[in-house]
Amino acid sequence: MESNMQSAITVQKLTKNYEEGATGTLALRGVDLDVHPGELLMLMGPSGSGKTTLLSIMGCILTATSGSVRVAGREVVGLNEKQLPALRLEHIGFVFQGFNLFPTLTAGENVELMLDLKGVSTAKAKKRSQELLEQVGLGEKYSAFPADLSGGQKQRVAIARALAGDPGIILADEPTAALDSHTGRNVMEMMSDLAHKRQRAVVIVTHDSRVLNFADRIVRIEDGAIASNTEAEMVPAGVLSLNQPQAAIGLV
């Protein structure tokens, strides 16, 4: 259990049954996974395999049916509706496929909303959000509304917003799916820096084979269970450049 102490997230024997219909849907059936600070982990797998479900449970926005999930050393299974938001606020930053920016707020205000949630005073938040936007290369876009930004710019605002909470863990569900490949790489570079230069634990669900070479580890889920869990060095370099992620992982 020594290694668990260093893990940002530790998942053990995790199951999730969506209680719908007569029997429900068993979306996760016994998942074990560790995510470490400084590591960029990619979750892959066919549609409906349980990637989003796993990410949601690790992000404390969905409760598990059984098993154990430790986030920043704390067991979250069994926590109640009041304790979970506080935990998310402290430890987790989300990045979404659809950006989920607040359309009526400017880029700066979007970031400030997160800072306000964290209890940062208005004056400090203004300064800090400007800095965060500069970090993602959008220093000039403080007053722009999301509708006036490109997809890549929106995702960078979303990343700045996630970073505003200074979370140890960043969880992203298909963050590049709505972006062209150049912009997608740009966003991935940013995520990679977060893991490698700033020691965040980064988990990215993706179908996008173009960005696989950013991964330190690739976890493949099939039918609610982990099919493979591979360190990136072990993935033959040539394979990663193929536009066929399924094939790439299948080789290992």
Add this chain to the structure above:
Amino acid sequence: MPPLAQRNLFHDKVRLTVTLTGIVFSVVLIVVQLGLFLGFTTATSNLIDHSGADLWITSKNVPYVEQGVAFSERKLNQVRAVPGVADAQKLIARWTQWKRHDGGQDSVQIVGINVDDTLERPWNLVQGRVEDLKSPDAVILDELYKQKLGVTAVGEVFEIGGHRARVVGFTHGIRSFTTSPYVFTTFKNAQNYTSLREDQTMFILVKVAPGASLEQVRRDLLNNVKDVEVFKTSEFSRMTTFYWMFTTGAGVAVLIAAVLGLVVGFVVVAQTIYATTVDHIREYGTLKAMGAPNSYVYKVIMKQAAIAAVMGYVLGMIVSVFVVNGSQKGGAAILMPPSMAVGMFFLTLLMCVGAALVSINKVTRIDPAMVFKG
């Protein structure tokens, strides 16, 4: 907090317009109805409240001032003999017919007083003096009813109850709740106009000597004067108001209209705030996923409601002031004392915030996991 509530509220201009229209409608309707109620209440007991008397003596079983029954004026001496009575005066208040120059008839309420005394004198005179009533057949009425009674100027002569009447002055703002205007005249004239027997009166007004106990004088009057009721002025005022407002249903009708105004405002605001909440449900889901507690999201929604309330109140009050001012020239006054304007603000706020509570349930049930759904 970044201005999420304001921006979301102002984002959809059409919906904001609907919201504000609902609130303005509600505010105006409530102000007008409550103002009417207040105006009615004031009008019903106008004569009693301005009488200057401490006690009203009536025949038995008189439920309100318009339902006075004549009794012998000899009781006046018995009243004056009771210790603690400083002043006692006969008063006639009775319906009769006013004949216009065009031959048409109108019902009026004759108020017959002792012009040499201080009790129940016409007030707010804008033309003429109370003393002018001493000239033969003189009457004073309110300028509000000039048109209704076909009067244009002082000096004109009419017929009341078959007897000659000459207008010598006008008052301002003495409304009657019934459609029959008050016509002030001397006690003697009043007897003629209302065909009252020469030895009869309808009320006796009593002023209690300084230092004397009102309650004691009242009891002594009841013990010493037969077949009469003795009411404190405030009591008789309340009885009269109660009769007109509740026994006749007039007051209930306006109060119901006021409540309807509140209900309409509530429903419109509840509906539009709810629709706005549903529109922005993904944002609220994102907020919750980011770690915002439910209370943070409630605050955003309540702030929207409060901003709408303040805007709707201001607009509603502007409209109301015009309506209230306009009513001053009409037959029914709408009164809006400052306390009502202040009370209305809190009522509007309460209405909007209350209506927003309908959306709270929706927010509570937002599953933050929705943020990952397409």
